[in-house]
Amino acid sequence: MPAASASNSNDRTAPLQQIINATQRVQELMAIHMQQKITNALPDQLEDTEDGQALINTIDDVFDIHTIAFQTVHDSKQETAEAKAAMDEKHVGLQNVMYEKRHLIEEILKCKSFRSVYQDVDLVPLEEFQSNAPTEYLQDQENPHQLMINRLKYEHQARISLKEQEEKLQAERLALIRENRKAQEKLDRFDKLLDDFVQASVPVENALLEEEKKALAIQED
Numbered sequence: 001m002p003a004a005s006a007s008n009s010n011d012r013t014a015p016l017q018q019i020i021n022a023t024q025r026v027q028e029l030m031a032i033h034m035q036q037k038i039t040n041a042l043p044d045q046l047e048d049t050e051d052g053q054a055l056i057n058t059i060d061d062v063f064d065i066h067t068i069a070f071q072t073v074h075d076s077k078q079e080t081a082e083a084k085a086a087m088d089e090k091h092v093g094l095q096n097v098m099y100e101k102r103h104l105i106e107e108i109l110k111c112k113s114f115r116s117v118y119q120d121v122d123l124v125p126l127e128e129f130q131s132n133a134p135t136e137y138l139q140d141q142e143n144p145h146q147l148m149i150n151r152l153k154y155e156h157q158a159r160i161s162l163k164e165q166e167e168k169l170q171a172e173r174l175a176l177i178r179e180n181r182k183a184q185e186k187l188d189r190f191d192k193l194l195d196d197f198v199q200a201s202v203p204v205e206n207a208l209l210e211e212e213k214k215a216l217a218i219q220e221d
Contacts, residue, residue, distance in 0.1 A: 022062045029055035123155050
């Protein structure tokens with residue numbers, strides 16, 4: 001037990017011991033008083049004798065000690081209540097800490113079992129990454145976590161570059177399609193002009209054939 005606790009305990013029990021001692025002294029003096037009464041040796045005034053005055057003083061001491069003991073008991077109850085309240089508060093705090101501990105353990109287990117999207121990302125092979133990645137992505141390769149972050153960053157940049165190339169090629173493809181469509185429209189218009197020209201030349205051709213036939217007929221006559 002700490003020295004302070006032992007001292008407080010002694011302070012609380014001291015009045016009780018004083019009451020016991022005073023009570024024993026009162027009993028002794030009362031025995032003397034009763035003996036004097038039996039033998040008719042009792043003085044007219046109790047305080048006139050040394051034992052009588054001692055009895056009165058001892059009874060007064062008992063009352064004083066009783067008051068002190070009552071206050072001591074009251075203080076002890078108050079201290080006990082305060083200690084119990086403090087202990088209850090600490091118990092609640094401990095319960096909260098244990099709850100937080102369980103919660104953190106559950107969260108850690110969730111994190112360990114969590115399957116992130118990056119685990120399904122089809123990354124470029126490590127050798128290709130180490131050969132082609134910029135210098136800033138090749139730092140701290142001994143750290144698996146940092147290495148994975150760097151590979152994901154490189155993959156992200158590489159896919160952005162590929163996406164830009166794809167969009168550029170797609171734009172060029174659409175431009176070629178538009179140019180081909182325009183060229184096709186020109187060819188279609190030219191074909192129509194040729195068809196119209198052919199159709200328009202049929203009467204002329206027929207007329208020439210008729211003239212040629214007439215000329216041949218005249219020659220035969």
